[in-house]
Amino acid sequence: MSLNDKKLKDMGPEFIRVLEEPLVILELSGSILAKKGKSTATHRELSVVMPNGQSILVKCEVKTRGGDVFDMIVAHSNLVEHFYFGLAYIDDNEFFFIDNDTKISKVASDSWKKVPTTTFVLFFRIKFFVNNISLILHKQTRHQYYLQLRRDLLEDRLSCHEETALYLGGLALQAEYGDCMPEVVHCRM
Template sequence: MLKFGSKSDVTVVHRATIRLLDDAEILHCDFQPQHKGKYILEYVCKQLNILETDYFGLRYVDSCRQRHWLDLAKTAIKQVKDTEPILFSFRVKFYPPDPLRLKEEITRYQIYQQLKRDLLHGRLYCSPGEAALLAACIVQSELGDYEPELHEGNYISEHKLLLKQTDAIEEKALELHQTQLKGFTPEQAETHFLRLASQLDTYAVDPHPVK
């Protein structure tokens, strides 16, 4: 928490750290006690050039290790007053029925990033065959076409893409990457991933553990 001004005119400024969908990327947002949750989300979306903001939200973990969505209509600091440092995770809150119909390319990319996370953390349940094809799409997007002199052995094993990443799935993903997805641009591979993922029964489902 930062304070500016004289003793008679003190403005309290809180600093929030926001983890983006790519864990390697973070943002910082300074906000004041009167600012509502909407202020922080709008700041993040502006930094990411996202216009279709309604699909996104900010998650935080309270002192009891429970996850919550930041209420955009309520004062932000009152919701996270027991957490230090203030840490939010930028996530997709409302999944579009058909992500390929989104107007903005940057929105589609953020949905793609969220679905990659869902696949990695086991929230996007699918058959081994579907998992192999989704993994192959990610590899095609990140590595491009298969090049024998560059991609030796089981190069997919170097990438953690699935919660339960078996040798059989990796072998099938290798085959698909080298054949079926050859020639796909990164954008085409991501579009193919979105089309497949959005048709799964667990698309847009957020499972919660129960006791």
């Protein structure tokens, strides 16, 4: 594979590129301790959907707190400004955030609590929006904001004026594909 082919492969929408990546599996320490002689009847799987569409499989106990799962996802993502985000579940097409002290079993479906092979889906989402993007200090946090807002616009959870949408689409293309590369596409100046 040539350098240009590698560049092209690494370009493009992140939500498409993550589909080719191997599944990330995280295990909470309570689950590791449970392996030492305890029954696996209380072990469950959570699928945490990140703003880029990647699913992270979290193996945990039925009585795991939302904050424990959130902390593990934040640590895995190397997200410094994690206080803007939270874990949410969907009920009737609306997102509801889980408090750190709330046990996952309180918001999960009955089938997740009773059937060990059932997976409950949570979403890592922006919980607190800022009025000015300059308040966000870290590039990774800005990137997660971009991904969340992009997804919400595409899924009609947010709306904007048509002219603004066209401008944002252009910025999204530049963010996903980079600046125009003359060797790939003939650009007019």
